[in-house]
Amino acid sequence: MKKTQLRKLIKEMVQDIQEEDINSESEFKDYAINLLKKAHDDYDQAIADKTIDGIIDKTDGDWGAAIGMIQNSLSEGNQVSADVRRGLALNLNK
Secondary structure, three states: OOHHHHHHHHHHHHHHOOHHHOOOHHHHHHHHHHHHHHHOOOOOHHHHHHHHHHHHHHHOOOHHHHHHHHHHHHHOOHHHHHHHHOOOHHHOOO
């Protein structure tokens, strides 16, 4: 997906959901899965689960931070997207 398409997608997703709309882990997972499916033509559930779980562990229930992290992972460019596809879970294990 091209950067301009990705930016448009993120903008649309941000307009569709507000930080206060996510109040639980399951709501965040639903949001993140939907976002990743739209962003990646080669969506892989196992990689998405690893990425999402890493974000949840890193943000410890701060759903605003989790939303920001998943959105930033898509807007930082091809390197992060390639990392996600390879299952590096955005290097959250550092």
